[in-house]
Amino acid sequence: MDLPKSFTLKTRLALLVGLVLLLMAATGLLTLLQLHGLSRSVDSLYQDRLRPMQQLRLVSKSFSVDLQSSAQRLADGRLSAVPARSELDAIERQVRAQWAAYKATFLVEAEQRLIARAEPLLATGLQRLAQLRELSERGDTEALRRFPALQLQPAAEAIANVIGELIEVQLDVGRREASAAREAFELALWLVLGLLLATLALALGLAASVAMLHRREQGSAEAARARLQRFYVALSQTSQLMVRAPAxxxxxxxxxxxxxxxxxxxxxxxxxxxxxxxxxxxxxxxxxxxxxxxxxxxxxxxxxxxxxxxxxxxxxxxxxxxxxxxxxxxxxxxxxxxxxxxxxxxxxxxxxxxxxxxxxxxxxxxxxxxxxxxxxxxxxxxxxxxxxxxxxxxxxxxxxxxxxxxxxxxxxxFQLLFNAAAVSCALTTLAEGRVVEVNETLCQRYGYSREELLGRRFGELRVGLGKLARERFYQLLQTEGRVRNFETEIRNRAGEPLRSLVNADVIDYRGEVCVLSSSIDISSMPRA
The missing domain is CATH 3.30.450.40 (GAF domain)
Known part of the structure; x- marks a missing residue:
């Protein structure tokens, strides 16, 4: 800088010192501004990327782990209705609270599209939760046994998949924001170094030292965040692995x-x-x-x-x-x-x-x-x-x-013994009397094939017990739970009366109450 000759040495020194101080002040101000911007960037990364990942993971875990645990214990009978309602209410509150908190963060366009996909899946998951709560309160044991595999697993897997995509978006946006912050920091660093080159060597050394220290701290913080982000992804993949249920x-x-x-x-x-x-x-x-x-x-x-x-x-x-x-x-x-x-x-x-x-x-x-x-x-x-x-x-x-x-x-x-029996055997539903299974001996005796009998009532085909005998037969089943040595007449397809000795028991067959009956032809036996 060429100063006027009329300026005294003292003035020149004062101007030089003032210029140095001004440059140092500008350097310090620029550094503070960049540090403030970096701090805001780091805070934004935490508030809008890392915390949402935790919220999404909790939503996924509520369906993939907590809700399935409650459903399984209900199915196994290890969880009663009152504590089950408390658990299910807590799961629903957590899902709604964490999802609402996540939606309140800053959302990019890709997240908004995925949220539009996730909302119906979450609604379905909460509907399954409500169904589970209703089954628990009704005490429907059979429905509770079928519920986890038939209804809960697909909903939980769909929610885990879309939340996994949301987490991937969080990671991608987080990487871009971190890269942008790093580029902004490096640009600011070069500007600071340019200003420092015009100042005293001491100021240059001090600024370089501060910049290097800050770079190391930033590198350590970024490394820690990267480690945490990687293991959030690993935790999400582990949840998906468990949802797929390894053999x-x-x-x-x-x-x-x-x-x-x-x-x-x-x-x-x-x-x-x-x-x-x-x-x-x-x-x-x-x-x-x-x-x-x-x-x-x-x-x-x-x-x-x-x-x-x-x-x-x-x-x-x-x-x-x-x-x-x-x-x-x-x-x-x-x-x-x-x-x-x-x-x-x-x-x-x-x-x-x-x-x-x-x-x-x-x-x-x-x-x-x-x-x-x-x-x-x-x-x-x-x-x-x-x-x-x-x-x-x-x-x-x-x-x-x-x-x-x-x-x-x-x-x-049972099927082998049933078909090999030398006596007439039939399996009918207790409620409607429809034929579920018959053996070959009965088919030969009644004059109908197995295909003609299945799904029909004996009364419709005019074979088997007569009306009064049938009423007495079912009365014995209702009062005693079984029939033993019931002597009566049955009729075959030709209408021929066959004197028979009938026995029957009520059994559960494939989830339905049925009557297993057998009859022996005693037409040719002499009476005592």
Whole structure:
């Protein structure tokens, strides 16, 4: 800058100092403005992206986990009507409150389109909840048994899918906003550096130091947010995995490990099972040979490795066990060379329960220090709780299938004995008297084929018991619940009277009250 020659040295120094101070003030003001804008950007990212993800996850969990749990316990008879109503009301309140809170946030166009899709699905889900509450209050046990599989599962899966899409939109918008904030910050940084180049070297150094420190802090905050976002996605995928109901616990373990690594950002994930004395790694995803070269596949509780194993600690204590700086952890020092290779900075294990008992643990290896902060640990605790619930559901489903197989075997045996009987046998509905099943002996005796008899009444075809005998027969069924050695006449297709001895019992056949009757022809027997 060329100052007029009439200016004294003092004036020139004053102007230079004033210019320096002005530049420093401008630099400071610009820095404050950018920091304020960045703070608002971070706050907006939290308020409009991270919190909505939590709200959406709670809505999904209410249908996928909480509501299905209540429905299953109602079906099993483990939950009575009064506490069931309280649980269902709480679930409905949470769904409505979290959904309303989410809709009150800033919504982009893609979210609005997905919300338009989600509203009818949520209405259907709440309608299923209301139906479940009505069935519970009516005490309709049979409808409650059929309700979860027939009505609740499709609605819960549809809601989980559309909420998963909403979460993906949140992540995509969050990434764009974070990128825009980062670009704005970098542009502002270059402007600040340009101003600082015109000021004193001390001011330049100080500004550069502050900028570098801020960059590191921003990088740490972004890394923490990215970790949390990845595991929110992993939690959503885990919920979807449980909704799809894997056929076995092994498939559930493998899917959980894969999600934690591919979506959650862990270097390696493994599931360990234990009977209390012996531990075994049953599922793993990640580079095992590189990251776990010295870790045995099986070990005993009294082994040296068990003393340093976080999985063993989690199983024995029933609480998560973690080490955020493994190289500084004295407990792991004796195994450091064989178990903690370069690149692993943090480890954690979270207990898995089955039937209320701790039976294993989910172990995670991470490549960042302090990976398992308070928010991440709480999120993972919730994830393993959901997995434990899924394991209990799997056991209940296996028990149900076994019961169905046994029932089918029983029906097959009944059908074999029924058809092989040498006496006339018929199965009719108690309410209407319609033929459900007959054997070949009866067909030959009455003169009708099986196809001609099924779905008809014997009275319509003018065969079987006469009117008075039929009235007496059903009177005995009503008063005594069965008929024994009822001697009467029955008629065949030709109208011939056949003296017979009839026996009958009331049974439940495929959910319907029926009469199983048999008759023996005694026409040729001499009377006593």
């Amino acid at each position: 076995s616990a092994q498939l559930l373990y493998e899917g959980l490990c894969r999600i934690c690594v591919d979506s959650g950002g862990a270097l390696l994930a493994a599931v360990v099972q234990s009977d209390g004395e012996q531990f075994e790694r049953v599922a793993v995803h990640g580079p095992v040979e590189r990251l776990m070269p010295g870790v045995p596949t099986r070990w005993q509780l009294d082994s040296a490795f068990a003393q340093a194993s976080l999985s063993t600690e989690a199983v024995r204590s029933g609480r998560h066990a973690l080490s955020n700086r493994v190289m500084d952890d004295a407990k792991l020092s004796q195994w450091r060379a064989g178990v903690i290779p370069p690149g692993v900075e943090a480890m954690a294990a979270f207990p898995l329960r089955r039937g209320g008992r701790v039976m294993g643990a989910l172990t995670l290896l991470a490549g960042e220090r302090d990976f398992f902060d308070a928010e991440m640990t709480a999120l993972l605790d919730e994830m393993v709780d959901d997995v434990s619930f899924a394991l209990d559901n799997l056991d209940r489903e296996q028990a149900r299938r076994q019961a169905l197989r046994e029932a089918e075997d029983g029906r097959a045996l």
